[in-house]
Amino acid sequence: MKNLSLLKTVCVVFVFCAATAIASPAQVLTTLHSFAGSDGANPTARLVQASDGNLYGTTIEGGANNYGAVYKTTPGGTLTTLYSFAGSDGDNPWAGLVQAIDGNFYGTTAEGGTNNCVPYYGCGTVFKITSSGTLTTLHSFAGSDGANPYAGLVQASDGNFYGTTENGGANNCAPYYGCGTVFKITSSGALTTLHSFARSDGAYPGAGLVQASDGNFYGTTYVGGTNNYGTVFKITPTGTLTTLHSFNGTDGGFVSAGLTAASDGNFYGTTENGGANNYGTVFKITPQGTLTTLHSFDGSDGANPADGLLQASDGNFYGATSYGGASNDCYGGCGTVFKITSSGTLTTLHSFAGSDGANPPARLVQASDGNLYGTTYVGGADGRGTVFRLVTVRACAICPSIE
Secondary structure (H helix, E strand, O other), rough: OHHHHEEEEHHHHHHHHHHHHHHOOOEEEEEEOOOOOOOEOOOOOOOOOOOOOEEEEEOOOOOOOOOEEEEEEOOOOOOOEEEEOEEEEEOOOOOOOOOOOOEEEEEOOOEEEOOOHHHHHHHEEEEOOOOOEEEEEEOOOOEEEOOOOOOOOOOOOOOOOEEOOOOOOOEEEOOOOOOEEEEEOOOOEEEEEEEEOOOOOOOOOOOOOOOOOOOOOOEEEEEEOOOOEEEEEEEOOOOOOEEEEEEOOOEOOOOOOOOOOOOOEEEEEEEEEOOOOOOEEEEEEEOOOOEEEEEEOOOEEEEEOOOEEEEOOOOOOOEEEEOOOOOOOOOOOOEEEEEEEOOOOOOEEEEEEEEEEEEOOOOOEOOOOOOOEEEEEOOOOOOOEEEEEOOOOOOOOOOOOOO
16 A cells, blocks of 8 residues: 555656646757858758758858858758858858748858859849759849848748848948848749838848738838838738838837747737847737837847747747857857747746857747757857757656556
């Protein structure tokens, strides 16, 4: 009886442990790969899990020619460099890839290509690459049709790809630099400039677009708008643009991240600066443009989120801040991974320390195994950035039978 009672007690404690683990999940971060330069360096882009189960991404430097690379990695961390850029075919791929319905990947390079917009710097490209690493340059920007696409593409319901360029277009905001554009491009490379920003309606869109259920695209600009702190905009597939919100600094400012279309019908995003402490914010905005600041970072819980949010299968949002956090091993902090609810309750899940990566610049992805995957710009074993996995739920084993 004593042994049975003890087993029952152990079982009860074990079940309590399991319930506690699920209610308050542990976070375990694993560095899957540290870039060494020859295989790529300094990833700034989010990963995409492809239909083959592997994760694909880009680095802005490194590779065989130090112009950046495209790579794939297994969820366990076995990395293969698929392609090294050479400059004429693109340079500095800041953005991630999108796997299209044809099975290939499409992306952009911020510089390189066949046309120079300023001395020694190409205007950027749009490219297609197969899963085995065969790359085709679809378009080299020339300035008038846009320049320097720092953001990735979205494949829309019409089968075409839509994106932004941070510079170029019909209107100049500074010498040599246009205010940026929104464009459409077919899978064969036929490009149409849909809108050229003019600063009053936004300028320097460094983030990509999201297509909402209404068929329109929603995005952000880094600066411009009424107060020159950046904007949120809506644009139709034919190019009619509406400014939904102009940031004013107190509600956020300098938006380098795109939006997430959430299950509640609203959009969620981050600002790199502004807010109550000028370390950036998390916000919610309705399709009509009503904005709510959900959280202002204070440095200790993160600072300066450079990319947007992931809505995970649990309904919460996950993101990263490039700076801040608990570690003092990096100037300004090494950055964090955080969770935030739709009502604004934020939990810091991990503070980077340099050895495990530093300054995560990109949005996270939730893979089919339920874990979160991301990249850091620097840090790791060689200081050139990492790929990491964050396990947010650790389930206890089933309680043993007492019979």
